[in-house]
Amino acid sequence: MFYKTEQNNHGLSHDPFKAIVTPRPIGWIGSIDINGVPNLAPYSYFNAISDNPYFVVFGSINYKDSIKNCEENKDFTCSLVSENLFNAMNNSSATVESDVDEFNISGLKKENGRIVNAPFVKGCSAALECQHWKTIDLPGSDRTTGQGSFIIIAHVVGIYIDDKYIINGRFDTASVRPLGRLGYMDYGVIGKKNIFSKNRPKVNQHGNLKDVDDWDGIYR
Numbered sequence: 442m443f444y445k446t447e448q449n450n451h452g453l454s455h456d457p458f459k460a461i462v463t464p465r466p467i468g469w470i471g472s473i474d475i476n477g478v479p480n481l482a483p484y485s486y487f488n489a490i491s492d493n494p495y496f497v498v499f500g501s502i503n504y505k506d507s508i509k510n511c512e513e514n515k516d517f518t519c520s521l522v523s524e525n526l527f528n529a530m531n532n533s534s535a536t537v538e539s540d541v542d543e544f545n546i547s548g549l550k551k552e553n554g555r556i557v558n559a560p561f562v563k564g565c566s567a568a569l570e571c572q573h574w575k576t577i578d579l580p581g582s583d584r585t586t587g588q589g590s591f592i593i594i595a596h597v598v599g600i601y602i603d604d605k606y607i608i609n610g611r612f613d614t615a616s617v618r619p620l621g622r623l624g625y626m627d628y629g630v631i632g633k634k635n636i637f638s639k640n641r642p643k644v645n646q647h648g649n650l651k652d653v654d655d656w657d658g659i660y661r
């Protein structure tokens with residue numbers, strides 16, 4: 442099948458877009474508002490976009506509290522969501538008034554950012570401390586109504602890692618068991634069983650690709 446997104450006439454019972462672009466990492470955005478009220482919400486329109494310098498992006502459908510706080514206060518955090526934090530993460534997505542602290546309603550404790558003025562989730566395996574760089578209002582967005590799509594691009598200025606997840610000098614994804622957001626109401630977990638390591642491809646003297654080997658332990 443093929444469909445043009447302008448009419449969105451996919452003919453399916455649910456829009457497949459989010460099920461196609463999967464798995465998406467979940468940025469659990471911790472921020473504070475201008476009155477000092479902490480805020481926490483999961484965003485799966487989230488990803489790392491550079492490691493030199495370190496930058497992340499997250500996107501809000503309609504102008505939500507996290508976007509407002511990040512624009513006003515500049516500082517925010519992204520806690521990594523692992524399997525054991527699923528319920529708290531899901532609870533923190535509840536639609537509540539902006540003066541409600543979602544850390545509290547989700548039964549979570551806070552840890553203060555070392556560099557930024559924003560809390561992250563105590564007990565998470567890793568958290569990025571970020572500073573707002575730019576907001577992009579996607580076409581059709583309207584700040585007067587708050588309708589549309591607002592994208593924040595931010596500089597990662599500090600990284601917290603729980604030392605117990607550093608094994609043999611590596612951040613051990615297998616034991617962290619990060620959650621990925623799939624389409625519909627689905628989630629996936631990255632664990633030991635679905636991680637594999639491969640070398641980058643090599644070309645022989647005739648310019649043809651050689652078979653790709655299992656990873657030989659050298660980073661390229």
Ligand SMILES: Cc1cc2nc3c(=O)[nH]c(=O)nc-3n(C[C@H](O)[C@H](O)[C@H](O)COP(=O)(O)O)c2cc1C
Nearest residue numbers: 482483484485486500501502505506507534535536
């Ligand atoms: C796993 C998950 C991922 C989500 N991803 C997004 C997202 O990328 N963009 C968005 O606008 N809302 C997303 N939401 C919904 C927000 O978390 C929800 O609207 C929340 O109330 C926003 O809180 P805030 O107003 O404090 O920022 C997601 C919810 C869940 C459970």
